[in-house]
Amino acid sequence: xxxxxxxxxxxxxxxxxxxxxxxxxxxxxxxxxxxxxxxxxxxxxxxxxxxxxxxxxxxxxxxxxxxxxxxxxxxxxxxxxxxxxxxxxxxxxxxxxxxxxxxxxxxxxxxxxxxxxxxxxxxxxxxxxxxxxxxxxxxxxxxxxxxxxxxxxxxxxxxxxxxxxxxxxxxxxxxxxxxxxxxxxxxxxxxxxxxxxxxxxxxxxxxxxxxxxxxxxxxxxxxxxxxxxxxxxxxxxxxxxxxxxxxxxxxxxxxxxxxxxxxxxxxxxxxxxxxxxxxxxxxxxxxxxxx
Amino acid sequence: xxxxxxxxxxxxxxxxxxxxxxxxxxxxxxxxxxxxxxxxxxxxxxxxxxxxxxxxxxxxxxxxxxxxxxxxxxxxxxxxxxxxxxxxxxxxxxxxxxxxxxxxxxxxxxxxxxxxxxxxxxxxxxxxxxxxxxxxxxxxxxxxxxxxxxxxxxxxxxxxxxxxxxxxxxxxxxxxxxxxxxxxxxxxxxxxxxxxxxxxxxxxxxxxxxxxxxxxxxxxxxxxxxxxxxxxxxxxxxxxxxxxxxxxxxxxxxxxxxxxxxxxxxxxxxxxxxxxxxxxxxxxxxxxxxxxxxxxxxxxxxxxxxxxxxxxxxxxxxxxxxxxxxxxxxxxxxxxxxxxxxxxxxxxxxxxxxxxxxxxxxxxxxxxxxxxxxxxxxxxxxxxxxxxxxxxxxxxxxxxxxxxxxxxxxxxxxxxxxxxxx
Numbered sequence: 021x022x023x024x025x026x027x028x029x030x031x032x033x034x035x036x037x038x039x040x041x042x043x044x045x046x047x048x049x050x051x052x053x054x055x056x057x058x059x060x061x062x063x064x065x066x067x068x069x070x071x072x073x074x075x076x077x078x079x080x081x082x083x084x085x086x087x088x089x090x091x092x093x094x095x096x097x098x099x100x101x102x103x104x105x106x107x108x109x110x111x112x113x114x115x116x117x118x119x120x121x122x123x124x125x126x127x128x129x130x131x132x133x134x135x136x137x138x139x140x141x142x143x144x145x146x147x148x149x150x151x152x153x154x155x156x157x158x159x160x161x162x163x164x165x166x167x168x169x170x171x172x173x174x175x176x177x178x179x180x181x182x183x184x185x186x187x188x189x190x191x192x193x194x195x196x197x198x199x200x201x202x203x204x205x206x207x208x209x210x211x212x213x214x215x216x217x218x219x220x221x222x223x224x225x226x227x228x229x230x231x232x233x234x235x236x237x238x239x240x241x242x243x244x245x246x247x248x249x250x251x252x253x254x255x256x257x258x259x260x261x262x263x264x265x266x267x268x269x270x271x272x273x274x275x276x277x278x279x280x281x282x283x284x285x286x287x288x289x290x291x292x293x294x295x296x297x298x299x300x301x302x303x304x305x306x307x308x309x310x311x
Numbered sequence: 312x313x314x315x316x317x318x319x320x321x322x323x324x325x326x327x328x329x330x331x332x333x334x335x336x337x338x339x340x341x342x343x344x345x346x347x348x349x350x351x352x353x354x355x356x357x358x359x360x361x362x363x364x365x366x367x368x369x370x371x372x373x374x375x376x377x378x379x380x381x382x383x384x385x386x387x388x389x390x391x392x393x394x395x396x397x398x399x400x401x402x403x404x405x406x407x408x409x410x411x412x413x414x415x416x417x418x419x420x421x422x423x424x425x426x427x428x429x430x431x432x433x434x435x436x437x438x439x440x441x442x443x444x445x446x447x448x449x450x451x452x453x454x455x456x457x458x459x460x461x462x463x464x465x466x467x468x469x470x471x472x473x474x475x476x477x478x479x480x481x482x483x484x485x486x487x488x489x490x491x492x493x494x495x496x497x498x499x500x501x502x503x504x505x506x507x508x509x510x511x512x513x514x515x516x517x518x519x520x521x522x523x524x525x526x527x528x529x530x531x532x533x534x535x536x537x538x539x540x541x542x543x544x545x546x547x548x549x550x551x552x553x554x555x556x557x558x559x560x561x562x563x564x565x566x567x568x569x570x571x572x573x574x575x576x577x578x579x580x581x582x583x584x585x586x587x588x589x590x591x592x593x594x595x596x597x598x599x600x601x602x603x604x605x606x607x608x609x610x611x612x613x614x615x616x617x618x619x620x621x622x623x624x625x626x627x628x629x630x631x632x633x634x635x636x637x638x639x640x641x642x643x644x645x646x647x648x649x650x651x652x653x654x655x656x657x658x659x660x661x662x663x664x665x666x667x668x669x670x671x672x673x674x675x676x677x678x679x680x681x682x683x684x685x686x687x688x689x690x691x692x693x694x695x696x697x698x699x700x701x702x703x704x705x706x707x708x709x710x711x712x713x714x715x716x717x718x719x720x721x722x723x724x725x726x727x728x729x730x731x732x733x
Contacts, residue, residue: 286522
C-alpha cells in the first residue's frame, strides 16, 4: 500500500496536526511547565473556549477563531482569578502539591458539569467558510483548511509566546519566577503578581485553542478528557517550560500519529506516540529541550 | 339496654368492616395509580437521547390518562436519573421496587444501562421492556425480556445487512470493500457483522482497520482508504468520528461507489443541521425517517406533533426522529399488554407480549424468541438533495430517503455516490 503520495500526505497532515496540538498544549506548557502548577483543568478551559466559539458562531455567525481571539481578555481575567483563589487557598500555605491537584480536578468538573447543564450533551459544531475544503499543493498532496488554519494560528501563538517570554519585561519575569522566586522578590518584583499574569495568559491561550478545536471536530462537554494525556505528554516531551520544545514535541506526535494511521493502522497511532514519549524520556529525562 | 346498644354497635362496626372489605377497598384501589418505574439517562453521555425518550414516555402517559388510564386506573411514571452510569442502575431499581412499590418497570436508554438491569429482572422474575439495547439478552436468553429497537433476531448483522444488500444489487456490481470502525463496543459488533456479510455477498475486502475513539485527524485514515480504491466503504463510528470521517472524505475527495453504513450520529438534528449538504449521498442505517411510508403508520403524526410542540420547552431534540417514536411504542406495547393480560401479573403480561402482535406508532411489532423483533427492520436511508443547513428541510420527506427494507421504501438510491454529490 506504500506510495510516495501517501507518505507526503501523511507527513503534511502530521505537521498540520502538530501545529494544532501545539496550540492546545501551550497553556499547559506555560502553567505546568514554567509555573509548576499541575493545572489538570486546562483542557476544560479549552472546551470552554470551544463553547464560546460555538455560541458566537451559532448566534451571530462570527468566525470561531476570531471569537477565540476576542474572548482572550475574558479568559485572562478568569485565569487570573482562578490563580488568586488557588494561591490564597493552597500555594500560600504550601499545600499545593496534592490539594492543589484536587482543586483543579474540582474546577475541571465544575466547568464540565456547567457546560452540560447549559448546553446539554449534544455534539456542537461550528460553521466557517474553510471547513470541509482543501487545496492541492501539487504532486497529489492536499491540505485541508480545517487543519491548515489551526496549524498557522498555533505556530503564530507559539512564536508570540516565545517572543513575549524572551523579549519583554513581564516575559522575562515569568521565566525568572519559574527559576527562583526568592531572587525575583529581591529584585523588587512580586512573584504572585507575575504568576497571576502567567496563569492568565495560559488560560487566555485556551480560548483560542478551544476555537481551533471546535473548527476541527465536534465537541461535547467531556471532550476535554481526550486531550489531557496528549497535552501533558507534549509538555513533558518538549521539556518542561520550553515553548519551542512544545512545538517540536507537538509536531513529532502529530507526524507519528499520522504516519501510523496511514501505513500501519490507526489503532497503533496513540500507542506508538506514547511509546516515543517513554523512549525519549528514558534517554533525556528532562525532555527534548529541557534544562 | 346496654346489651342492645352493644349489639347495635357491633352490628354497625361489622357492617362497616364488611362494606370496607367488599365495597370501599376496590373503590380506593381504582383511584390508585398504576406506577411504572425506570431509570433514565437525564445527565451524562447518553442524556441527549435519554431526555427525548423520557418526553415521549410522558406523552404516552398523558395520552393514556386522557383515555381513562389502564385497567381503569390512572398511570403514573416514577423515574430517576441514572446519570448514564451503569453503577447507579441496581440502586435505582431496588428503590423503585421496594420503596416506591412500582407495579411495572422498563429499562432506561441504551445497551450499557440495560446490562445491569438484566440480573435484577431475572432474579425478581420481572417483565422487562428494553429500550435500544444491542444484544443484551444473547447470553441470558431470559424469556420475559422484550426489546424495542428493530434490530431483529440477529443484532450483529442488523446494522449492515441493508447496506450490503443494496450494494450487491447495483449494476455493475461493486467488488471491493473497505471497512473501518472505532475501537469501541458497538462499532466492533457492527464490523463483525459486516465481515460476515462481505463473505456472504462475495465482496473482496481491501482494507479492514480500527481507530481509537480519541482520534483527532481522520484525513490519514481516509487517504489510506482512498489509496485502496475500494468500491464500497463501510464505516462503523460514533458521532465525533462520523463527523470527522465525513469531513475528511470531502477534503480528501474520497468517492467510492457506495459510502456509509453504520455511522451513529448523522441522524442527530444538531449534526444534520451542521453538516448539511456534506451528508448527500451517504447511505446509512437509521430507525426512523419522515418519509410517506413511515408517516402512514397510524398515530405517528399525532405523536410527533405533540412531541415537537413540547420539545422546545423541554430543551430536547426538536425533531425527535430517532428514539422518541420507539420510546412511545415501547410504552404502547406495555400498556396494551397490561390491558390484554387484564392485570399486573408479571408472567401474564410477558406471556401476552410473547403471544401477540402490537400496533404501535412505529408499526406492527411482534417479538421473537430472544425478545428482539421477530423480523428485523433497521432502515437504510440515503441523504439526498440537502441544500444549506436549515432545519426545516429535515422535517419533511425527500432528504432521508428510505431504501431498505422494501416494504418501507420511499425512493431510489442515487448510485454511484459521486452522482449524489452533484
